[in-house]
Amino acid sequence: MxxxxxxxxxxxxxxxxxxxxxxxxxxxxxxxxxxxxxxxxxxxxxxxxxxxxxxxxxxxxxxxxxxxxxxxxxxxxxxxxxxxxxxxxxxxxxxxxxxxxxxxxxxxxxxxxxxxxxxxxxxxxxxxxxxxxxxxxxxxxxxxxxxxxxxxxxxxxxxxxxxxxxxxxxxxxxxxxxxxxxxxxxxxxxxxxxxxxxxxxxxxxxxYTQIRFDEDIKRPFPELQQEFLSLLRKSVSEAVQGQKAGTFLSGGTDSSTLAGILTEVTGEPAKTYSIGFEATGYDEMHYARIAARHFATDHHEYYVTPDDVVETIPLIASVFDQPFGNASALPAYYCGRMARNDGLDLLLGGDGGDELFGGNVRYAKQYIFSLYDKIPAPLRNYLLSPFILSLPENKGPKLLRKARSYVAQATVPMPHRMETYNLLAHYGFETVFSPELLAKIDTAQPALLIERTYQDVSHARSLINRMLAFDWKFTLADNDFPKVVQACHLAGMEVAFPFVNDEILAFSLALPPEQKLKGTQLRYFFKQALRGFLPDEIITKQKQGFGLPFGVWLQTHRPLREIAADSLSDLKSRNIIRTDFIDQLLDQHLHEHASYHGTMVWLLMMLEYWFKQHHPIKV
The missing domain is CATH 3.60.20.10 (Aminohydrolase, N-terminal nucleophile (Ntn) domain)
Structure with missing residues (x-):
């Protein structure tokens, strides 16, 4: 790197x-x-x-x-x-x-x-x-x-x-x-x-450049499909340029597409790299193997263990020059390490495909919430909302509870509706942060930053395009690109992102919104264009992600639990997080819902490790 x-x-x-x-x-x-x-x-x-x-x-x-x-x-x-x-x-x-x-x-x-x-x-x-x-x-x-x-x-x-x-x-x-x-x-x-x-x-x-959507262009599907596949091959070919290249393979549509295109471009089986976890609900190796067999790739697998996590946490903290809490950096590192050991020069990452072509689950979810706005405003504002929101939050028949939950979220304006599940907001700023830190920060800034970013693409009329552009900043530039680049840097491996090639970006900007999200069908054009190329099982699979089962493993793996507890104990002395919140997180919340509250344990643990690696002086 x-x-x-x-x-x-x-x-x-x-x-x-x-x-x-x-x-x-x-x-x-x-x-x-x-x-x-x-x-x-x-x-x-x-x-x-x-x-x-x-x-x-x-x-x-x-x-x-x-x-x-x-x-x-x-x-x-x-x-x-x-x-x-x-x-x-x-x-x-x-x-x-x-x-x-x-x-x-x-x-x-x-x-x-x-x-x-x-x-x-x-x-x-x-x-x-x-x-x-x-x-x-x-x-x-x-x-x-x-x-x-x-x-x-x-x-x-x-x-x-x-x-x-x-x-x-x-x-x-x-x-x-x-x-x-x-x-x-x-x-x-x-x-x-x-x-x-x-x-x-x-x-x-x-x-120096302005990215703008054109939502009025209509072109026949065969023409779009031919151009898209041609651009994909060109982008992969330009990224490789004679280097020894392989690709991540999670079993999703993006990584599977790159595996197939790389095989076509090079004329030999692509080297593909997959990470698995021995934890229910987290392992996608089955789909990675389907793609590997379909394209006859030279496939490599590694199952990350809790012991690997214990060993790798300090390394991950050392390579990120800012606190960074995306735990999937760890499996990305192990993919990069396998590729490096195989003598490769370059790994292709599928990042950007979801954000250009409409692949994230929240896009469909927000579309469903947006339907509430189609109800006439007088009926919605003066009858439905007041009545449904007056119902008890966790009581009554299941259908009414669901209706209340739906209306409660649907009435939150975009883009803040996307943050209704935010982990820190769920706990509350005053619950988490020390009074000393609260006196130095503006708790309204995240909401202002979200609003400003969302309004930057006010020219886009469609909900899906505004969400895509929003994610180009928060999901790609701030999160996924640094995650993959730095994890591969730690492994001594270069990485390229063929889906964000400038020609593919331009293609996506002129793709009609309904081709990205058709009702609740994610990546509608992308999947239709790749039918017959990708295995049907890959096209129809539910999106899962590349998450690390950290919270689950905390319950069963003593060394992992010990380094988490030790790091959070050390973090107390920095006067950033309330000590009673840390105690409650470890003693109560984690046992109530390991995967949910385990995310906060990971965030705080990585914060403390970042301080130790980069800035040992107390705040």
Missing amino acids: SGICGWLGADHLAIENQQIIDRMTGSLIRFDSNPVQTAVQGNAALSVAAKTSHSHLYEKEGLLVGIWGRIKSRNTDLQTAIDARGMAAALADQWKQKGRQAFSELAGEFVCCIVDSHAREVALAIDPLGTHVLYYQSLGDDGILFGTSADALLTHPRANTEINPQGLLNYLYFHMIPGPDTIYLAQKRLLPGEYLHFHDGHTEIGR
Whole structure:
């Protein structure tokens, strides 16, 4: 994986600059030891650490240009320049001519950094869906510090290491810290498709591209199907580019599709990797095997055990430079490790398929709730809602209880209706957080962030498209991409996401909403287009996910229970979480519903492990 880092600031001695950038880069490559390219000026430095195919650096007359990732251009003139002079040199020319619009002509999964040490100017950008992160910290009028790792920034002598209390709240609410905020008060992150421009002490942040849905295009299904399959093959082929590649295989539609397409593109059995769990309701190995047999892949399996979890928790905490609570990072790591041991260069991840084509269960659920709004407003607001909501919440016939529950949720406006099951909100902020932390945070911020993100796509008329765009930020850029990228980074494995190829994204933007969610039928077009290619069992299976049976295992596995209890005991001393909540969580809640309350145990445990690995000083 590796990454990119650098700064523009006050002048230092050349030897000091070299030592600083070496420390920053060392943080980037501590798990994979990829080659490093570095350029140093009197008041600036830039370093790209990655294998040569993903690393581009240009230096001329005070101008430093660094690019990290899989990058190309759909502009034929720019691509010709890239082929002739190299990606970084071509972007340098584009920047001089077009400024921030130069970024809009790029495609792929990338981070771009441009530093003009003479003009005291910096430009930063990440790709439109945010497959990689880019952190930055203002150095005041002097300049700016930036990098793809928060840990790398912290090695700079002018880095601010103060913890952001709001980040702690956001972590427990979202199970990660959504951009643009971070766990550090002085650090921010670029959002997908954003650029940052620093010049003469002033910083401007904006979007260099706008993603817009076109909901009025109607095309015949055979034409759509042919184009879609062609784009899939092209995307997988571009991602592989002669590398030794394999793919995750969960048994879902996305990973199974990639397994089949990879076999077609390479002309040999795809190497596929699956994780199983010996826990009822969590294991999908049966479906992974169906897909593996169907495409005759070179299939590899590993069953994660509670002992594996005990061993791997500190490693997972070490690779994430912010508190991160998605437990499926652990099985993703084991897939990456198997692939690395097999000598592969690249794993293909199916992330993005659900969010482009309508595959998450909550889309169908929210559609059902939205039907309530079709009842005439006077009848709904003055008769049905008051009557049904006046019924006792947990008493009476089952049908009436269900009706009350339905109306109670349906009357919550979007997007907040999607948060009615939020774990932290269920407990209550005052129940969970210490009074000292509550005094430093804004408990209304998560709701404001959710509302603002949802309203960013107000041009979309359909409910499904607004939910998809919402998930591009919270599910993909803030959660799934970092999860897979960092877990594979820990395993020393590169990862690519063929479903978020720019051409497939454009295709999905012009796909009619009813082709994504037809009534309650998820991914309607996607599944119809792949009938005859995917096994019927894969197309018709219920979506399950890649969850870790942590709460279940806590009940039976003593070492796992002990490290969880020890970490939560240590967390008490940080004065973040109320001690009585921790005691009640372990002594009562966990025994009432292991899988539900086990999620909070995991979140708090990973928070404490993150502090131990990255920031041992007490908050």
